[in-house]
Amino acid sequence: MPQISHRAAVVGCTAVALAMALAGCSAVTPGKAGSDGDLVLRVQGMPPATDKPALALFKQQVADFEKANPGVKVQGSTTVFDPLTFSAKLSGGNVEDVIRVPLTEPQRLIQQKQVQPITGQLQEWGHFKEFNPQVIKPLSDSAGEVYGVPQNPYAQGLVYNRDLFEQAGLDPDRPPATWEEVRAAAKKISDKTGKAGFVHESKDNQGGWQLTMLSYAFGGDLQKQEGGTYTATLTGEPVKKALRLLKDMRWKDDSLGRTLLNNQNDVIKQFAAGQVGMFMGSPGTYRLAKMQFGMENTDAFGVGPMPQSGGNATLTGGDIYMVPRSADQKHAAAAVKWLTFAYAQPQYSTDAAARQAKALSADPKSAVGVPTLPVFDAARQQKIDAAIEPYVNVKLENFAPYTEGLPKLELKAEPPFQAQKLYTALDPVVQAVLTRKDADVDKLLASAEKDVNAKLAADQKK
Numbered sequence: 001m002p003q004i005s006h007r008a009a010v011v012g013c014t015a016v017a018l019a020m021a022l023a024g025c026s027a028v029t030p031g032k033a034g035s036d037g038d039l040v041l042r043v044q045g046m047p048p049a050t051d052k053p054a055l056a057l058f059k060q061q062v063a064d065f066e067k068a069n070p071g072v073k074v075q076g077s078t079t080v081f082d083p084l085t086f087s088a089k090l091s092g093g094n095v096e097d098v099i100r101v102p103l104t105e106p107q108r109l110i111q112q113k114q115v116q117p118i119t120g121q122l123q124e125w126g127h128f129k130e131f132n133p134q135v136i137k138p139l140s141d142s143a144g145e146v147y148g149v150p151q152n153p154y155a156q157g158l159v160y161n162r163d164l165f166e167q168a169g170l171d172p173d174r175p176p177a178t179w180e181e182v183r184a185a186a187k188k189i190s191d192k193t194g195k196a197g198f199v200h201e202s203k204d205n206q207g208g209w210q211l212t213m214l215s216y217a218f219g220g221d222l223q224k225q226e227g228g229t230y231t232a233t234l235t236g237e238p239v240k241k242a243l244r245l246l247k248d249m250r251w252k253d254d255s256l257g258r259t260l261l262n263n264q265n266d267v268i269k270q271f272a273a274g275q276v277g278m279f280m281g282s283p284g285t286y287r288l289a290k291m292q293f294g295m296e297n298t299d300a301f302g303v304g305p306m307p308q309s310g311g312n313a314t315l316t317g318g319d320i321y322m323v324p325r326s327a328d329q330k331h332a333a334a335a336v337k338w339l340t341f342a343y344a345q346p347q348y349s350t351d352a353a354a355r356q357a358k359a360l361s362a363d364p365k366s367a368v369g370v371p372t373l374p375v376f377d378a379a380r381q382q383k384i385d386a387a388i389e390p391y392v393n394v395k396l397e398n399f400a401p402y403t404e405g406l407p408k409l410e411l412k413a414e415p416p417f418q419a420q421k422l423y424t425a426l427d428p429v430v431q432a433v434l435t436r437k438d439a440d441v442d443k444l445l446a447s448a449e450k451d452v453n454a455k456l457a458a459d460q461k462k
Contacts, residue, residue: 038073039072039073039330041075041338042096042097043077043096044079044099045058045100045151045342046058046078053359053366057359064341065342072334079095081101083205086101090109090114097323097324097331099115100321102318103317108418109322111417115147115148116322118149121340122336127376130348132374132375134373135316149321150321150343151319151375152372152375153375154282154317154318154372155306155406156282156317157280157282157304157305158278158279158305158307159271159279159283159303160302161195161271161274161276161278162300163300165277165302167189168277170189176307178307179214179217179218183198183248183249183255185278186198186253186256190277195257196255196258197253197278198249198255198256199256199267199271200256200280201263202263202427206264207423207431208423208425211242211429212422212423213280213306213315214246214280215236216311216313216315217242217306217308217311217313218311219313220238221412221415222234223422230417230460232415232448232449232453232456234446238310243430243433243441247439250433260431264285264288267281268285272289272290273295282303283370287367290365302398302401303399304402305401312408313411316413347375347376348376348380350384350387351387353388354387357387357388361393367393368392368394369388369389370394373406421452421455421456421459422452424452425451425455428444
């Protein structure tokens with residue numbers, strides 16, 4: 001997912017991080033030993049002080065890790081991924097020993113040898129083989145070497161306001177299954193309630209990001225690889241159909257509302273206030289709506305699988321924790337221990353899941369039980385669901401359409417090479433379609449494809 005101001009670890013990105021409003025940090029000095037001889041391990045992923053439940057859990061994790069690993073001191077960082085500065089910092093070794101990146105980045109980092117393989121150390125953990133192959137494949141090279149650990153990956157769906165559905169005469173237990181149904185439902189909501197029937201994000205690289213997931217639903221791809229070279233494929237018919245749908249909803253149906261230049265924060269804030277009928281998002285956006293934007297009527301939050309128009313697919317993403325090439329052998333070894341302890345083990349352990357759920361549920365503003373894309377196999381996920389059941393404080397039935405429909409869809413990662421540059425080129429295309437009645441979809445896409453391919457070609461010569 002594209003970087004945004006709050007960077008909720010990305011959209012959904014993580015069980016707790018989805019609610020984080022993280023701030024960047026200043027330059028990072030190389031890892032070293034502390035004054036008392038301990039190895040200082042610098043790790044990204046520390047929640048901000050404003051997210052008290054998550055920060056308390058992080059601090060407890062650090063204390064437990066240090067107790068289990070004498071001689072290692074963990075130094076948390078609230079640094080977040082910034083596509084404008086990340087590459088330079090990484091190339092200069094000016095990053096922590098554990099970095100967090102969105103799923104757009106691992107393949108590029110692996111190809112450019114900027115991160116370290118960690119397969120051997122992960123295999124020492126007894127449950128390595130139980131990882132869900134769908135979430136590990138995007139973190140692996142062609143030889144099967146694994147380079148990262150995912151944290152609460154997500155798959156996109158259709159978030160909708162159940163109350164507005166009822167007011168428009170729609171069935172809240174049956175969200176639209178196709179994009180023609182979305183279009184019809186959006187018009188009904190707009191006509192009968194005066195609210196925006198559907199909102200599409202359009203700025204801060206999120207217009208391109210959401211056009212990508214919409215194109216997947218239409219059967220398209222926005223990037224291909226031939227002979228080891230990546231090129232953008234923005235002029236295919238599925239992408240054009242996706243944009244024409246948006247154009248028709250805007251100019252023929254008038255169902256997209258009046259605020260047309262939005263990022264994710266803008267959309268979820270409007271949704272939390274009951275002003276939006278539908279938008280593309282993961283179940284994890286529930287946390288943002290409730291915890292960051294104060295959604296009072298959370299029972300109105302509904303989510304279904306991504307509607308389809310020939311693609312039978314949806315976009316998957318999430319936060320990935322990796323070890324940069326700049327980490328020396330001792331720091332890299334400690335980093336993988338931290339990855340296993342802080343991210344793999346808690347997502348596998350029923351005891352850890354129950355403890356975290358119990359701790360989070362103590363805060364009435366928290367959200368416990370929001371479904372995620374399983375990191376491990378189905379048998380393990382069933383045990384985790386049972387372990388946290390006593391602490392769940394969300395209406396699971398409102399998520400049922402999503403959890404029941406997701407297994408039927410192919411999960412497709414974001415474009416693997418320099419996705420952010422692709423999104424940057426597509427943002428103006430989406431904005432033009434939403435704000436200009438005479439926007440020429442074919443010409444806009446052709447121009448964007450030419451622009452982004454020039455950038456990708458330059459990047460691959462380096």
